[in-house]
Amino acid sequence: MKVFSSSGESAAGTAARATAVISRKFGFVALIVAIAAIISPCFAIAARRHHAAAKAEAPDEETNANASSSALGAYSEACVMEPVTGTVIFESNDHAPWPTASLAKMMLMLIVAEKIHDGSLKLTDNVTTSAKAAEMGGSQVYLKENETFSLDDMMKAVVVHSANDASVAVAEYIAGSTEAFVVMMNQKAAALGMKDSHYYSVNGLPPSKGESADVASAYDQAILARELLKYPDVIRWSSIDTAGFRAGTFVLRNTNHMVRTYPGCDGLKTGFYDKAGFNVVATAKRNGLRLIAVVLGTQHKLTNFKEASEMLSQGFLNYEMHPIAKKGAPIAQSVAVTNADINSIKPVWGDDAGVFVKRDNAHNAIKVDYNLPPSIAAPLKAGQQIGTASVTEGGKPVTTITLLAPSDVSKTTSLTKRLLSIF
Numbered sequence: 001m002k003v004f005s006s007s008g009e010s011a012a013g014t015a016a017r018a019t020a021v022i023s024r025k026f027g028f029v030a031l032i033v034a035i036a037a038i039i040s041p042c043f044a045i046a047a048r049r050h051h052a053a054a055k056a057e058a059p060d061e062e063t064n065a066n067a068s069s070s071a072l073g074a075y076s077e078a079c080v081m082e083p084v085t086g087t088v089i090f091e092s093n094d095h096a097p098w099p100t101a102s103l104a105k106m107m108l109m110l111i112v113a114e115k116i117h118d119g120s121l122k123l124t125d126n127v128t129t130s131a132k133a134a135e136m137g138g139s140q141v142y143l144k145e146n147e148t149f150s151l152d153d154m155m156k157a158v159v160v161h162s163a164n165d166a167s168v169a170v171a172e173y174i175a176g177s178t179e180a181f182v183v184m185m186n187q188k189a190a191a192l193g194m195k196d197s198h199y200y201s202v203n204g205l206p207p208s209k210g211e212s213a214d215v216a217s218a219y220d221q222a223i224l225a226r227e228l229l230k231y232p233d234v235i236r237w238s239s240i241d242t243a244g245f246r247a248g249t250f251v252l253r254n255t256n257h258m259v260r261t262y263p264g265c266d267g268l269k270t271g272f273y274d275k276a277g278f279n280v281v282a283t284a285k286r287n288g289l290r291l292i293a294v295v296l297g298t299q300h301k302l303t304n305f306k307e308a309s310e311m312l313s314q315g316f317l318n319y320e321m322h323p324i325a326k327k328g329a330p331i332a333q334s335v336a337v338t339n340a341d342i343n344s345i346k347p348v349w350g351d352d353a354g355v356f357v358k359r360d361n362a363h364n365a366i367k368v369d370y371n372l373p374p375s376i377a378a379p380l381k382a383g384q385q386i387g388t389a390s391v392t393e394g395g396k397p398v399t400t401i402t403l404l405a406p407s408d409v410s411k412t413t414s415l416t417k418r419l420l421s422i423f
Contacts (some may be wrong), residue, residue, distance in 0.1 A: 031285040073257070076277065076297025077302065080311045082319070083226040083283075083292055085356050085398075088219070089315055097196045097215035098296045101271030102139065102162045102255075103279055104204030106224050107185045108171060109269070112155060113231035115174065123152040123233070125127040125173070132178070133168035138205055140165040141245055141252070149246075157245060159237035161252040162270065167203040174400040178202050192227060194220040206217030206273040218294040225268055225281050225292045257302075258282050262309050268292075272301065282308040288354065289321040322357050324391055325349040325401050326370060333370050335386060339411050340378035347372065347386045350402035355393050372403065380409040 077098060080090035088094075094360070115121040127150070129143040136143075139162040141259040143149075149157075149166075151173070157166035171181035178201070196217035200207065207213045228234045229380035241260055243252045258265040262286035271279040276296040282305075284291060292310040298304040330346040337345055355366050381384075384405040391398045 030111040061235065073306055075295050075300055077218040077294075078286075078296065078307065078311065079222045079292075079294045080315050081222040081226060081292045081294075082315075082321075082356050083229050083290055084321070084354075086223075086226065087356055088222070089291075089319060090311055091219070094218040094222075094294075095196050096217055097198075098217060098279075099206075099273070099276035100199075100204045100216050100221075101206075101273045101276040101279055102164075102204045102212040103216065103221060103269055103271035103281060104199055104201060105158055105162065105167055105223070105271075106228060106269050106281065107188060107199060108167055108181070108202055109155070109159060109234055110224065110231075111174065111181075111184055111188060112151070112170060112230050113228065113234050116151075116233055117231060121151060121174070123150065125151040127151050127154045127173045128167050129165070129169050130172055133165045133172065136168055136203070136205075138203075139255070141250060143169060153245065155237055156232075156240065156243055156252060159234075160240045160243060160254045161245075162255050164203040164205055164356045167313065171202040189216075189382045190221070192223055194223055196220050204271055204273075206275065218296050221281050221294045222292050222372075225283060225294070227269060228288070229283065229292075234243045234268070235266050237398070238269065256280065256282065257305050258284075258309060261305070265312075270301075270304075273320075278304045278310050280304045284312050284316075286316050287320070288323065289316065289319065289356075290321075291315045318359060320357060320359050321354040322366065323354045324366070325351065325353040325389070327352050330406065331370065331389065331403060333372060335372050336375035337380070337409055338375055338377045340409050341408065341412055345380070345386075345406060345409065347403035348406045349389075350385070350404045353391065353399055353401050355391060355398050357393065365392075367392045370403070378411040380405045382421075392400065 077093040079094040126148050129147045131145045134145045141157045141163045143165040154166045154170050157163040170176050175181035189197045197220045199214050200212050245252050255270045264286045265282045268281045279296045282293045293308040295304045295307045334344040342421040369390045387403045390402045
């Protein structure tokens with residue numbers, strides 16, 4: 001099981017706090033582990049595994065946000081991932097299928113975002129509410145049959161307010177029926193390698209008798225979140241605190257409290273019903289580093305936010321994205337240019353790049369090798385590839401970045417032609 005590294009506190013202060021918290025949760029055995037931290041200058045925060053007790057089913061996710069928050073942080077599974085590299089820095093039982101509740105809407109979000117990106121959907125598309133969509137219960141924006149909103153407004157209702165009725169309306173608009181859209185959801189899950197997941201609905205409502213629940217593991221939810229982060233519209237929706245709907249007569253309030261309480265948090269989604277417990281997939285960005293935290297199956301809504309916040313904070317405390325390249329900035333080496341009025345150019349980075357490392361290892365064993373020709377002949381166009389840079393950490397390849405010409409370079413006119421041009 002992967003764990004976080006040292007928090008950076010003093011050993012005695014950290015150990016004392018760890019002893020108090022862990023002993024309440026685990027009893028004598030964990031107390032021994034906490035005491036051992038006093039001896040070491042560092043300690044690890046171990047993953048906690050508790051299965052949430054079932055609560056009475058709640059029809060509205062946000063209404064139940066005020067449930068008791070006195071639990072000590074029990075959750076069923078969790079995962080923390082760095083999305084650029086896909087590195088998991090914390091895990092607890094993270095490959096067990098778990099009821100998604102409204103986290104199922106994340107797959108709808110992805111399919112919509114991809115279709116907006118490829119041009120097959122537009123944010124201005126009008127989505128009309130069917131009778132089926134209007135009949136949805138739970139979290140909703142009370143859509144009426146034949147009521148029409150833009151796709152953008154419908155997605156705000158889905159992402160911010162976790163509206164089940166809007167989810168059905170959007171799914172039907174794209175695929176013709178919710179059943180056809182569920183097929184798309186499972187196809188996408190398979191393509192992403194989400195091996196512990198299966199969808200049966202477009203909104204994650206609890207199954208009726210004889211039906212199966214939508215399920216996904218914490219790791220699979222992190223994979224899905226990683227993919228969602230590629231699309232700016234997703235973060236635009238998920239970072240909204242409150243927004244007006246239906247000409248301002250209805251207020252959408254984000255069910256993810258962390259967008260209001262955790263600095264740098266701008267997404268992604270929450271989910272709740274009795275057997276699923278309270279769930280959150282949260283993401284935050286600080287100092288150039290973005291992390292994803294998934295917490296599933298807590299007994300109390302405030303607990304899942306608390307746990308996710310602590311996991312993100314530990315990640316930001318102990319890891320960093322060590323900067324290597326800034327798009328458009330010149331590299332340290334030059335390349336000779338022939339047949340030109342200038343002797344050389346300094347290629348520029350074709351993209352931003354960094355290496356995800358523990359803070360105490362930030363400068364260790366990171367190497368950049370430039371793959372450049374000894375010279376290059378004019379003419380050159382700005383943005384033309386000149387070579388590449390290979391980044392390794394501890395001898396292992398991390399990434400390859402293109403190196404580009406910084407500007408146009410014209411070919412020198414021959415001496416004969418220049419003389420003839422004078423006369």
